[in-house]
Amino acid sequence: MSTEYDVETTIAGLRAMRKIVRQAAFDPYRGRGIWPTPAVQSDGDFRAWHELSGGTTFHPVGTCAMGDGNEAVVDEQLRLRGLAGLRVADASIMPRIVSGNTNAPSIMIGEKAAQMIPEDRGR
Incomplete structure (x- = not known):
């Protein structure tokens, strides 16, 4: 996550995930957002969240x-x-x-x- 591309790709992925989970098919399963919280909305919010909690899983x-x-x-x-x-x-x-x-x-x-x-x- 050391390049601007990495950060932008992560933000785009999180936005896509939220869009998918907001679909009606997920209504019976969706709980409240917990990570990142629903308060994280802007690119600046995502960047701040990413700096505090971002990392790799590999x-x-x-x-x-x-x-x-x-x-x-x-x-x-x-x-x-x-x-x-x-x-x-x-x-x-x-x-x-x-x-x-x-x-x-x-x-x-x-x-x-x-x-x-x-x-x-x-x-």
Whole structure:
């Protein structure tokens, strides 16, 4: 949320959400607005609300690229390039953020690393 585009997109999304929820089909389900409160109406109000409570819901990934290119930090066996005996086995090796929670893929990466380490020792 560090650019004007991010903030404008967030405000547009909140306005669209409110428009959708005001539709008659939601009458039986809609309660009072709680976050942001109904008092938040103008762009200035949204900006102030955003500064106090805005943030992301995704976990960072991809800070330690896996692969065989020049930018890759770890190889396909999760071995850190340039430092023998160290592997990276967490969400940082993912090339992109997944659309769901990062927990299950991170567990899978750890389990795969746990399988590869003894296999490497046998070579």
